[in-house]
Amino acid sequence: MDRWDGAKGISVQLLVLNLFLLSCDYKLYGSFLWTLLEKPAPIESPRWRIVGSFAAFLIPAVAITGFCFNFQKDIGNLLEPIRDLIGDRQINRAGT
Numbered sequence: 001m002d003r004w005d006g007a008k009g010i011s012v013q014l015l016v017l018n019l020f021l022l023s024c025d026y027k028l029y030g031s032f033l034w035t036l037l038e039k040p041a042p043i044e045s046p047r048w049r050i051v052g053s054f055a056a057f058l059i060p061a062v063a064i065t066g067f068c069f070n071f072q073k074d075i076g077n078l079l080e081p082i083r084d085l086i087g088d089r090q091i092n093r094a095g096t
Contacts, residue, residue, distance in 0.1 A: 022029065043049045 043052055
């Protein structure tokens with residue numbers, strides 16, 4: 001993005017700081033990641049196995065659908081013309 005040059009410098013400094021902080025505790029973050037990615041033990045009951053597989057599909061589907069509807073609503077608000085108290089935006093961008 002072609003933004004203010006100072007913002008680019010600050011962004012690079014913050015990136016370097018974040019990488020430094022991550023490098024200080026890389027073992028902690030690595031063990032946390034492996035804990036998250038560890039495959040759980042299989043469920044014994046066939047009924048709960050079906051419920052679990054259905055929930056594994058349903059929960060992300062509902063989350064993604066909710067995000068898409070919210071995103072569409074936000075974009076719709078951005079596309080509406082800005083109005084002041086008397087109606088359409090004034091030429092000099094000042095309302096009454």
